[in-house]
Amino acid sequence: MLILAQKTGEAEPVLKRLIGLDPTDEFARTELGRIQEVRTDADAIETEAILLARIGCGRQALEKFDRLVRVFPDLEARDARYIAQAHASFADELLPIERFRRAAEHYQDAVRLDPTL
Secondary structure (H helix, E strand, C coil): CCCCCCCHHHHHHHHHHHHHHCCCCHHHHHHHHHHHHHHHHHHHHHHHHHHHHHCCCHHHHHHHHHHHHHHCCCHHHHCHHHHHHHHHHHHHHHHHHCCHHHHHHHHHHHHHHCCCC
């Protein structure tokens, strides 16, 4: 089932339709509630990731964005600018420790997501 695959973007409209067809469907109501809780948590994590990217904590921001994008793939497009900033910040962190190849990969990811960087 869609819910088990953690495809919340796909599951949510299906659950709403099920509830529309049968407002007493406890399974659909419970699962929809869980998705809404996840979205609330995701909003808080997204805000934290954006703030981390803005202040130059690239690695921490990328960890949070990676978790979010696995559950909500549409976030990558919506937050592309911030994810790009996180990649660039992380690349900046890698240069002083001479991780040049990895830094170059993160710079490439940053430019791919936001060519204006």
